[in-house]
Amino acid sequence: MGIxxxxxxxxxxxxxxxASPNAxxxxxxxxxxxNYHTGIPxxxxxxxxxxxxxxxxxxSLSYHAGGIKVAETASWVGTGWALNAGGVITRTIRGIxxxxxxxxxxxxxxxxxxxxxxxxxxxxxxxxxxxDNAVYxxxxxxxxxxxxxxxNGHTGQFYFNDDRSPILVSGxxxxxxxxxxxxxxxGTSESVNIQGFTITTNxxxxxxxxxxxxxxxxxxxxxxxxxxxxxxxxxxxxVALDRIYSSWYLYKIESAxxxxxxxxFYEAESFSTxxxxxxxxxxxxIANINASGIRPYSLSRMYVKGVRLAEIVSSQGNVVFTAxxxxxxxxxxxxxxxxxxxxxxPNTEAKALKEIxxxxxxxxxxxxxxxxxxxxxxxxxxxxLPTTLLTNGLKIGTDKxxxxxxxxxxxxxxxxxxxxxxxxxxxxVLPRRLSFAIDHWGFYNAARNTNVLPILSKDTxxxxxxxxxxxxxxxxxxxxxxxxxxxxxTGGFTNFEFEANQAKVNAxxxxxxxxxxxxxxxxxxxxxxxxxxxxxxDEAYELxxxxxxxxxxxxxxxxxxxxxxxxxxxxxxxxxxxNKTSTMVKNIPPGTYTIKMxxxxxITTKGATLTISKFKPYSVxxxxxxxxxxxxxxxxxxxxxxxxxxxxxxxDDANRSSGILYDRPYYISAIRNTLLGLLGxxxxxxxxxxxxxxxxGCLNIAPxxxxxxxxxAIISPVSSLPMQNVQGNHIGYKTVTVSQDLNGSxxxxxxxxxxxxNNVEDVAYRNLSSSSYCDPKIPNYPAAPLPYNFERGELQx
Numbered sequence: 001m002g003i004x005x006x007x008x009x010x011x012x013x014x015x016x017x018x019a020s021p022n023a024x025x026x027x028x029x030x031x032x033x034x035n036y037h038t039g040i041p042x043x044x045x046x047x048x049x050x051x052x053x054x055x056x057x058x059x060s061l062s063y064h065a066g067g068i069k070v071a072e073t074a075s076w077v078g079t080g081w082a083l084n085a086g087g088v089i090t091r092t093i094r095g096i097x098x099x100x101x102x103x104x105x106x107x108x109x110x111x112x113x114x115x116x117x118x119x120x121x122x123x124x125x126x127x128x129x130x131x132d133n134a135v136y137x138x139x140x141x142x143x144x145x146x147x148x149x150x151x152n153g154h155t156g157q158f159y160f161n162d163d164r165s166p167i168l169v170s171g172x173x174x175x176x177x178x179x180x181x182x183x184x185x186x187g188t189s190e191s192v193n194i195q196g197f198t199i200t201t202n203x204x205x206x207x208x209x210x211x212x213x214x215x216x217x218x219x220x221x222x223x224x225x226x227x228x229x230x231x232x233x234x235x236x237x238x239v240a241l242d243r244i245y246s247s248w249y250l251y252k253i254e255s256a257x258x259x260x261x262x263x264x265f266y267e268a269e270s271f272s273t274x275x276x277x278x279x280x281x282x283x284x285x286i287a288n289i290n291a292s293g294i295r296p297y298s299l300s301r302m303y304v305k306g307v308r309l310a311e312i313v314s315s316q317g318n319v320v321f322t323a324x325x326x327x328x329x330x331x332x333x334x335x336x337x338x339x340x341x342x343x344x345x346p347n348t349e350a351k352a353l354k355e356i357x358x359x360x361x362x363x364x365x366x367x368x369x370x371x372x373x374x375x376x377x378x379x380x381x382x383x384x385l386p387t388t389l390l391t392n393g394l395k396i397g398t399d400k401x402x403x404x405x406x407x408x409x410x411x412x413x414x415x416x417x418x419x420x421x422x423x424x425x426x427x428x429v430l431p432r433r434l435s436f437a438i439d440h441w442g443f444y445n446a447a448r449n450t451n452v453l454p455i456l457s458k459d460t461x462x463x464x465x466x467x468x469x470x471x472x473x474x475x476x477x478x479x480x481x482x483x484x485x486x487x488x489x490t491g492g493f494t495n496f497e498f499e500a501n502q503a504k505v506n507a508x509x510x511x512x513x514x515x516x517x518x519x520x521x522x523x524x525x526x527x528x529x530x531x532x533x534x535x536x537x538d539e540a541y542e543l544x545x546x547x548x549x550x551x552x553x554x555x556x557x558x559x560x561x562x563x564x565x566x567x568x569x570x571x572x573x574x575x576x577x578x579n580k581t582s583t584m585v586k587n588i589p590p591g592t593y594t595i596k597m598x599x600x601x602x603i604t605t606k607g608a609t610l611t612i613s614k615f616k617p618y619s620v621x622x623x624x625x626x627x628x629x630x631x632x633x634x635x636x637x638x639x640x641x642x643x644x645x646x647x648x649x650x651x652d653d654a655n656r657s658s659g660i661l662y663d664r665p666y667y668i669s670a671i672r673n674t675l676l677g678l679l680g681x682x683x684x685x686x687x688x689x690x691x692x693x694x695x696x697g698c699l700n701i702a703p704x705x706x707x708x709x710x711x712x713a714i715i716s717p718v719s720s721l722p723m724q725n726v727q728g729n730h731i732g733y734k735t736v737t738v739s740q741d742l743n744g745s746x747x748x749x750x751x752x753x754x755x756x757x758n759n760v761e762d763v764a765y766r767n768l769s770s771s772s773y774c775d776p777k778i779p780n781y782p783a784a785p786l787p788y789n790f791e792r793g794e795l796q797x
Contacts, residue, residue: 021073021273022083022308036736037750037793038729039501039629039651040066043483045408045421047085047368048358052314053260055205055253057152059085059312059319059356061408065496066729067628068481069442071433073273074330076308076323076353078372078405079430079481083353085309085321086264087151087250089197089209094143097244098160099181099192108134110141111194112183115162149199151207151250176200180213190226193245204256210248220265221307223249228303229277230341249307262314266307269323270334271350272341273302274396274434276452278718296717297452299434303336306350317360323351329374330401342394352403367411371420375402375481378429381446385434399433402481410489424485426476426498439473440665440764441626441730446477452717456668457767461510461540461585461615464668464768469717471764473626475500482628491638499631500624501731502651503661507620507762512542512613520559520597521607530595533563535588540615544583547576547608550601559599559608565591576608585615622657625731625763646741653735660752662792663730666765668715670700672778696774713768714781732793751791 043063050057062082077083100109110116134140144159146169158166158177166177180196196210210224211217225247253262277300312319333345356368377400385396407420431437436449447470455468479498487493520528535541543563550557560575571593572586599608634646651658677697700713734752739745769775 022075022088022306035793036649036738036748037732038066039649039731039733039736040064041496041630041633043486043496045486047356048319048366050262050312050314050317050319050358052253052262052316054203054255055260055262055314057086057253057262057312059083061405063483065483065498065628065630067443067478067626068430070431070435070438070444071275071442072402073433074403076328076351076403077370078352079375079402080483081405083309084150085312085319087149087154087207087209088247089147089149090247091145091147093145093244095141096139097193097242098141098145099194099244100141108140110144111160111164111181113141114164116140116142151199151209152253154199154201174202180211190243190245193243194248195224195245197248206252206254206256207250208252208254209250210245212251217251218263218265220310221268223251223264223266223307225249225307226305228305228336230301230303246304247306249309262312264309265311265313267310268306269308269349269351270303270305270336271328271331271347272304272334272336273331274344274399275300275302276434278452278716296715301332301341303334303341305334305336308351308353317358317365320357320359321353322355322357324354324372325351327351328403330398330403332398344394344396344398347398363413365413369409369411369417370405371407371409373404373406375404375425375428375430376400377432378427378444378446378480380429381437381448382432383436383448383450386450396434402430402433404428419489419491420487421489422485422487423483424487426482426484427480430481436469437477438471439478439626440471441473441663443473443478443626444480445470445472445474447471447474453715454667454717454764454766456715459585459770460767461542473500473624475624478626479628488638493636495632495634495636496630497632497634498628501627501629501659502622502657503625503659503731503763504657505620505623505661505761505763507623508617509620509762510540510615510617513616515541515612515614517612518561518595518597518610519607520561521557521599521602522604524602524604526599526602528597530597533593533595534591535593536590538587538589540585540587542583542585542613542615543572543574544581544611544613545574545576545608546581546611547578547599548606549579551603551606552601557599557601557606559597561595561597561608561610563588564594564596565589566593622659623763625659625661627731629733648739650737650739651733651735652737658733658735659731660734661731661763662753664762664764665718666716666779668713668766668768669781670698670768670775670778671714671781672699672774672776673697673782674780677774696776698774698778701774729793749796751789751794751796753789753792 045061098111449469
């Protein structure tokens with residue numbers, strides 16, 4: 001199998017991101033806000049403010065200092081940086097596209113068909129089953145897409161309600177959102193998509209995105225991006241037939257009285273990127289998860305038919321954006337028509353920003369020149385990609401580089417260059433974007449992982465997959481590529497000192513400590529008793545029993561052991577075939593015991609060994625979690641006679657971290673569904689009033705009339721339940737203290753979320769309980785989206 005996102009030919013957009021790097025760079029500021037609550041400082045380089053009557057359009061560079069994620073692709077101004085010039089609306093597809101376009105299979109889109117349940121009932125005996133199957137097959141949409149906007153200082157998110165009305169889910173602004181869309185036949189035509197948007201701010205200014213409702217754009221290309229993921233069919237790997245719009249860029253700003261207008265024009269660029277597509281497999285073979293070959297990810301290639309900003313025009317002047325002559329080395333070729341997606345060809349169209357030229361009255365006012373290079377792969381910790389996923393000789397190299405902004409130089413109207421803005425970063429290396437060295441939230445942890453499925457346990461002590469990945473956060477690896485210093489044209493500079501995020505968590509973990517070993521057979525004996533063996537505390541012990549080969553060409557050398565208390569009761573026992581090892585975990589009460597061991601056909605140098613180890617608990621208080629928070633900001637003036645000013649940030653409250661962990665991945669979970677418990681299922685051979693087999697709704701417990709459960713668990717390399725995708729930051733701080741030398745301190749207190757504040761166990765769910773009780777606390781699967789909390793992150797005092 002080559003590159004694929006799913007076994008069938010239908011594209012599953014919930015497993016891949018369709019936003020282009022430029023759109024994603026702007027969307028990141030919406031998804032993870034820049035404020036004290038998230039611990040992310042505001043870093044901005046002003047370039048120019050274009051003015052047209054009542055309209056002001058600031059142009060600047062912004063750096064998102066929350067940390068660079070492993071799979072993150074650089075925008076055209078560099079990794080971590082975004083160009084604020086105009087704006088964009090981009091989206092995350094949940095289910096299928098809202099308009100119902102999905103490889104010609106989409107029958108009902110959430111937006112196009114007024115929600116999922118608009119057609120209920122449809123006259124069938126069991127309409128719910130029919131529609132649920134359609135959702136499962138991807139022909140009906142059960143959840144609205146999430147749209148992100150970032151333009152001229154306005155940021156937020158919205159989705160469409162069942163009546164097609166847009167619902168703002170972030171920000172406190174009074175915005176009116178209109179769309180350009182006309183219902184067409186379902187298919188893969190571009191006309192199926194929402195064509196454009198108009199957002200009106202509270203002062204009456206209108207911002208137009210995408211295509212106009214009538215007519216066409218004046219010049220350039222329509223400011224719309226499309227993304228085409230690869231799919232796997234019976235004929236091999238191919239590019240999806242979908243023509244789904246992923247981003248709509250700003251093309252016009254109009255004042256309330258329509259007297260002032262600013263227009264933006266774009267030029268085309270196409271490219272592609274490689275990424276992993278993750279999906280949760282369901283399994284009923286937990287005991288043999290390693291041997292069963294579970295691989296919950298596949299290689300995907302995303303083709304982007306994109307745009308880049310070329311010019312902003314007003315009556316007072318214009319701003320021209322010129323791309324570099326050289327194509328970017330960190331992107332692959334974007335020719336998807338007739339191309340083989342399993343061959344990586346060099347990018348020829350996508351380029352870095354080279355220069356911004358500002359003119360007024362046909363005179364150049366200033367130029368801003370951008371100097372870039374590349375972050376290279378962290379080869380010291382690199383692990384080769386799995387060869388099983390790279391068929392047909394596919395060699396991928398573009399993901400080993402990321403565009404890096406080195407400096408920005410201003411050239412005045414007289415042609416004289418000022419000293420540059422220079423940027424220093426922590427480390428010049430980053431992992432390749434396909435690296436498995438990721439923590440729970442996608443940040444770099446420098447682990448030499450060969451897969452992404454973390455180490456999972458059953459009933460706390462039994463490790464399911466001992467070769468699982470290390471997904472814990474690591475410092476300072478997560479800081480690689482982060483901005484640490486900005487030097488200004490004046491000669492002054494600012495140093496940024498970061499530290500790892502910390503969550504208010506009290507995690508109980510266990511170390512396996514060796515206690516003792518006991519043997520039988522190595523001295524030629526068949527039977528050996530070990531008296532006066534002491535076990536301390538009613539604790540969990542690992543009993544690992546290993547048997548050697550028999551010798552003398554015989555296989556008749558079974559071995560066994562029994563642990564017997566002072567009253568003659570057997571508290572634990574086990575055995576092992578030749579050249580086999582058996583392991584069990586047992587809670588053994590404190591006391592003195594006798595271990596009786598036996599082995600057939602005993603000869604010297606051959607025997608069996610019982611190794612006893614104890615699980616010793618230890619507490620992990622407020623562990624680090626992925627991503628960066630600011631620790632100090634030191635502003636150093638150009639005048640050496642002036643003292644530097646340092647701001648210090650603390651996130652503790654009552655000697656504990658005030659960090660609330662909003663995103664806690666579920667890697668393994670029993671499957672429970674509330675509706676299944678209430679309504680049961682109906683098979684084709686049953687009637688609607690058939691008895692409910694699934695009391696409580698658990699699929700990990702044998703239903704009525706069956707001896708085995710249908711499935712044991714759902715396992716996923718990413719959260720098998722949705723994270724907080726409406727409110728993107730995975731951690732927020734309730735208390736932040738900002739102090740400055742000789743100027744005292746200020747304390748900021750923020751609203752958190754009652755849904756998460758009392759959940760102070762481990763940072764991730766990676767343990768499966770084998771209880772036969774259908775616990776109502778098992779999360780519902782599939783899970784409904786978590787509610788938006790309007791207070792979260794807002795200032796209390």
